[in-house]
Amino acid sequence: MKKQQESTGCAACPLSRRRFLAAASAGALGALAPRGLFPAGGQGEKTHIRIIYALHAVTQPGPDWPNVGFNFQPVMDKMTTTLVKNFPGYEFVSTMAKGPEEAQKILAADEASPKDGYVVCQLNCWNQVVQTIAGSGKPTLYVDFQYGGSGGFLVYTAAFLRKKTPNLGFIASSRMEDLIAACRAFEQAKKAGPGSDFGALVASIRQSGTPGPGNLAVKPDNPSILSADDCLRK
Known part of the structure; x- marks a missing residue:
């Protein structure tokens, strides 16, 4: 009999x-x-990142890329939402800046609540925001908005490369997956501590996602070359 x-x-x-x-x-x-x-x-502990959108205004006020009246809000919303969704261990805040003065105010405000790094997205071409932010020494990921900010992105990135700025990494891609991959460098830099080469981390991630060369073999091509006289006769 089983015991109850x-x-x-x-x-x-x-x-x-x-x-x-x-x-x-x-x-x-x-x-x-x-x-x-x-x-x-x-x-x-969460990794604290500020996203800064460099642009004139939410709606393009004048003749500039990509066009007059362009609405940047969906672009900013998509990027912010994508990063928040893919990085539950990060805490993101976002803001906009037109130039170095506003960028400096952002850094001053962050002294009360220090950030582990910055994402600067160049939405318009010539808004000089990333220079001030990268000058803070914090890991800075510089992002190109293609066909909108590419002119400034190319010029400013070239200057950073010439100066060999170690805390700046950059990414220019139409694929959100590449931006997500680059943002993983923030956590790596945080673990490595002060003095880590954030730019090298991002470069390694960017290069690992770049497809290698395909089949470079070529078939022989032996064209028949006309002489000058034959060419004149024809």
């Missing part, structure tokens, strides 16, 4: 007395343990 198992919990609770005491003891241990002994929820 004794119910030691309440009618709505599946815990036995032994399991209840074990759970209570674990809770007491967590409350008394030094801070940092157990990671909260299994997750570490």
